[in-house]
């Protein structure tokens with residue numbers, strides 16, 4: 001679907017708590033992993049607060065089941081001043097066969113913010129304060 005595989009950002013094992021009432025993994029769980037994978041990707045591009053501003057497209061093409069190993073790969077699709085669009089591909093390794101299946105893909109737009117939550121060039125020097133993010 002026009003997606004080129006990128007670097008592995010995240011690998012997770014699906015658990016019984018992740019399923020919906022019909023026994024497959026709830027789409028919202030996968031969406032949360034996609035959001036995290038996009039963050040893992042942009043974090044390497046600048047030490048800032050990063051927020052998700054838009055999910056351009058998310059497509060679920062095959063189900064994910066409990067006990068499968070899910071791999072999320074990311075690559076930069078486009079950059080702006082403060083924003084980076086990240087393509088995220090999601091593959092599931094089928095539990096009994098080991099077959100790897102592309103289950104989902106999405107494009108997530110992330111924006112770099114400074115400590116005052118203003119959008120800043122993402123390539124700026126680090127803007128995190130020493131105590132930021134520690135719940136202090």
Ligand SMILES: CC(C)(COP(=O)(O)OP(=O)(O)OC[C@H]1O[C@@H](n2cnc3c(N)ncnc32)[C@H](O)[C@@H]1OP(=O)(O)O)[C@@H](O)C(=O)NCCC(=O)NCCS
Nearest residue numbers: 051052053054079080081082083084109111113117118119
């Ligand atoms: C992201 C946010 C700071 C942008 O604020 P803003 O006043 O529009 O800032 P700017 O106009 O400077 O835009 C910043 C960047 O966001 C992009 N952007 C803003 N709104 C957008 C939208 N609706 N769709 C796509 N991109 C958008 C702009 O194109 C710009 O990109 P660029 O710098 O690469 O050109 C603001 O919308 C926000 O705080 N949103 C909530 C984010 C959040 O909390 N996400 C977590 C989910 S709860």
